[in-house]
Amino acid sequence: MLEIRGLEVVFDGFRAIDGIDLTVDQGELRFLIGPNGAGKTTLIDVITGLTRPAAGSVRFGGTELVGHKEHKIVRLGIGRTFQTSVVFEELSVVENLDLAASFRRPLAALLRQRRGVSDTVRAALETIGLTDLAERPAGVLSHGQRQWLEIGMLIAQGPKLLLLDEPVAGMSKDERERTGELLTEIAKDHTVIVIEHDMEFLRRYASQVTVLHEGTVLVEGDVAAVQADPRVQEVYLGRSREDAA
Template identity: 60%
Template sequence: MSLLTITDLTVTFGDYTALDHINLTLTQGELRFLIGPNGAGKTTLIDTITGRTRPTHGHITYNNKPIHHLPEHRIARNGIGRTFQTSVVFEHLTVADNIDLATTHHLRPWQLLRAPRTLPDTVHHILDRVGLTPHTHHKAATLSHGQRQWLEIAMLLAARPQLLLLDEPVAGMNTDERTRTGQLLTEIATDHTIVVIEHDMDFLRRYARDITVLHEGRILTHGDLTTIQNHPEVQQVYLGHTPHQEHTP
């Protein structure tokens, strides 16, 4: 079942075309990897889906409703969450308090005043799901880089989105942290739709099922890892190979 549909999406900044007639559909429960060289339009696409950038032309529908005209906070309330390349957590708060705060994003002011002082079961469940239960009462500032990324994913889950957009979630992680993150994303995709912008090709090989390649603001191709590896244009413009070279993407 289609969750997000992008139709003929174009974004221009003056004379520069960042996205050029993008057509893309995401289905429920999908784990989609979005790759491409720097300047391909990956972050601009995420920015446009989440309302940070306005499309010049085209449409975006989410749950069969148009969202391309909505402000960023309305899109977030409708169930689309994202992370950024730089982790955004409240370092002076505990891990649990960061997640608890994220659960209240949809509440009205009067509901916040009536919110319980004890941690709800939802927070404990999310802590366990992302593997941060041992750090429940630790300040976020004490977490490792990988743990901070997991906390940010936990905060997204607390906001109850259907669609998660993750911008380079394993950047700077060590091998164990990348493995744990891959397992986490695979598990979360059982009840969420996830789009991952990623440059780590080893991570891509291990966890990518569906891959979309962007180049110069256009979708170059889409498919599984084998399809992407064997696509001549991908080898040339993204992986740096000509079609006849031996390649290990």
């Protein structure tokens, strides 16, 4: 589904991404990890059109993304979240979801007042577990619930690929567990790429992991293989193999 070849991004002489090759298959739940400055968020920015690469190719379903504007990439079926959730606090949960789903509607439909809840919005509510809070203002939600709402807003847009930037940052243990279950559920119908630093969360929910370091792919594989790799322990985990077990 996603094929990246020879990707380079340079900021004022600094190589934020230095020749990355990366392939993500349809239906994968792929985790990206690496120390600060490894290029994780920059990579997501390139995929979504926020940053223009200096060189290389990013193909999504056979379509070249380099040179596309952000809104066109969204319409191709790619959605993302940011490290800080972005929801409309004054609107209710269901209104946030309805607004997110509306970008595919014709202008005439947008001008009509919402009547009831669409099947798309109802399905998103059920997936993120916020049906009972549908009419609550988003501003009163907990941190975890706001993150789930933002993920639901992506789902309501009907994307094929979801890019999630540190979705469990700042969450409680129960919220992290619920989020892991949510990602597992979403991955049944979508391809999901997750940037994450929480190693306990990674060990529990990741299948395939890509480790970035200094703008390059250091190692890829399943959780056990990546965790056991001495290069990962040195540059990311910062601890011995015994400690990492």
